[in-house]
Amino acid sequence: MFKLSKSFISYCILMVINLGPLFSQSKSFAFEDVNIIPMNREVVLYNQRVIITNGKISKIEPVSVKITKNVDSVINAKGKYLIPGLAEMHYHLENNIQNEFKLLIANGVTAARNMAEYEGQDQIKIREEANTNKMLAPYYVTSGPYLKAENLQTVDDVIDVVENHKKRGYDFLKIADNLPKEIYLKLLEETTKYGIPVIGHGQRKLPLGYSLKMKSIAHIEEFMNIFSSEEKEDVKYLKEAAIKMKKSGVYVSPTLGIFEMIGRYADDDKFEILKKNDEIKYLPKKYAAYCMSDSIHYRTNSWFTAPESLIRLQNELEWQQRFTKILNNEKVPLLAGSDTYGLFLPGFSLHRELELIQESGLTPFETLKTATVNPAKYLERPLSGIIAEGKLADLVLLSKNPLEDIQNTKTIEGVMLKGKWLDRKALDLMLKEVEYTSKY
Template sequence: MLGFIRGAHAQRNDTILIENVNVIPMNKEIVLNNQNIIIVSGKIISIEPYKREINYTSHLVIDGTGKYVMPGFSEMHYHWRNKQGGIDRDFKLLIANGVTTVRNMAEYDWQDHVAIRDSISKGEKFGPNYYTAGPYLNSNDLKTIVDAIAVVKSHKVKGYDFLKLADNLPKDVYLIILEESQKHHVSVIGHAQREMPLEFSLRLKSIEHVEEFVYIFKDEQRNDALFLKQAIEQIKVSGSTIVPTLVVFDMIVKSIDNQKFKTLNQNKSAQYMLLNDFNYWSSDENPYRKNLKGKVINGQDALPLLEGYFKWMKTFIKMLADAGVPLMTGSDTFGFVVPGFSLHEEFQFLQDCGLSSFQILKATTVTPARYLNTIATEGTVSEGKNANLVLLNKNPLNDIENTKAIEGVFLKGRWLDRIKLDSLLMETKTLNK
């Protein structure tokens, strides 16, 4: 096999060799030490033990000695929030942080995410594997069955990957949305239907934000171990995927805590925010600080109430993970939740919940690939898979913090070394000059 590869591809200028690298394949919790990976035309065609005496003729040879390669990360709850710099600005931040797959969660009036997705697919725009929901839908958009049928049809015609619900709907409207979407092969995702029994929300392909379970369950239910055990079994059986988005809830809590609020703009990632955004979110105009600080909700001050919710959410996530409920990583990307960097913060919060590094890495690689129906070509490092990879200087299975130790990124077979990644980050800063 080695000889075949050397002979068949010696003259190709699109052949890349990653030499003597440690592979985290993500098909099981294992490290394959000292491997050679051959990539041709953006696909992995061989992974074999490193042999010093074998010399490959390749367009590019990357020394992987002491490094770790794994599938690229998935940001499964992304929002493009700012016109300034265009979406390319966000893509630079995401790619520089090892993100090779993105699911956009709403299209605003001034955006066309289908066009963005298609331009990436055609090679006209350089960006991650891209999937998109349609417009952000609430109850004002879906008052009647007629509205529901029209909205589903418009999603099918436009070609969105997902239809996202962000509000409680009348039961008849909700049910027709699900039925019509099934007919047209449009997946329905979004926030839970808080005013209906849990089973109705579990008809969604994925539930966004573990926070939703705070509102689905009554106060006494959240502290009832038997109830939670039964609810988690129901979630598991349903097959619905949960996207926790803890990092954004943490930002909300810190925004209304006077001491912690002062630390938000000191986060290293804050330097990559647009200047106007930075000033707005650092001020008392921050909408969470403005609308929640000192407010009483359900007879309790907002700060300890939300702190209690956050503590419960982290415990609940550990219970979901232990039960084998599929989880995916996403961060919601607004305010101080800076695209790319925020995903690594989400990893850290999931570790704080008690998840193992492998569970977290699975939630950002294998589970998204299965969810997006791309497991044939994504999600693991193995023969026949696309070369959407991250090369790390440290083993992330030892500590999830090591996902930040990025030496380089492969995106669609293109190699971006540390120098190139740093230049992408620097380019995002120039908008503030």
């Protein structure tokens, strides 16, 4: 007699479940007896009730007050902590979009900024489907293709590229680090006409002031190349540079985690540990096999793998963390972004990024701002980023207090996305589906 495998049965169950949305279909909710971390100030509001109606926070009150509004669903949140949804500000689509969105959401990510449209992708279509709820997705914005000097060789190239960005409707224009000065300035001129923010890599061959004309800089690593060797070790100079950056209004994404990953790939012992990471089961089988092979760039190039290179990489990561602390001290707005690639999986990677930002010397509250308050301001989403009446119901329920340790952002009990509730069981089902479909 033919016998079905347990994995196949589980998958069929998942498919039946997914014939309908995983969301709770209630229109109103009450988080009962919850501890709120509102993020508009460093405080915990204990024993509160948060009422959600039609996708927004309609009421916040002490749980001791008799509830007067009728709600469809009550969420017992006693002893738990409610934070704003997290934003992943440096996302790259590498594989199946539905699966990657599920990984983001299961990790509390309710907003994402895509940082490049790769060949064969239609990021405008993805954005439209994500933001009109045609697929399970966080709020989504996107840049156009990653533009290098070879893509922008003449003034006419610049004009054509910017006009195409306007026509397509990209939210941002992303550039590499090596544009000639004349081309770079012309690009800023043309994008200003259409109100298209320029983002991406700092201009390594130009003085700092040129990079500060961008809306955001994607890697704190860029400053290791913009600054001279002497400037990098001069704390007074670095503080002065941070003050200039604050005055310019530029945002910076440290992206410490992806830099740390270079050393983990390159070092034999760390690479063996990395390959045993349980999260790899969520990657497509062939993609994971390539990323765990010795043929990847970070395994074949002595610039990364030589003993002295491993020491250099560690020293460079430590410098980046020191400069992250200096930027934060001078109130330069930081954006949490993990530059998802390879074995640095969407969703999970953001939590490691937050850990590294905290390890740079920021408090847990300051660290959490990089994934909540700051992205909301950057994306000009005034209804997002904090917990208050009238704000969007993009929320994460945690079992532990992240203001004690940012690692507690991983203790996710449930996610409210666009006013719809996904409890832990629903999140686990999503992860199981990703795991299963990634095997084939």
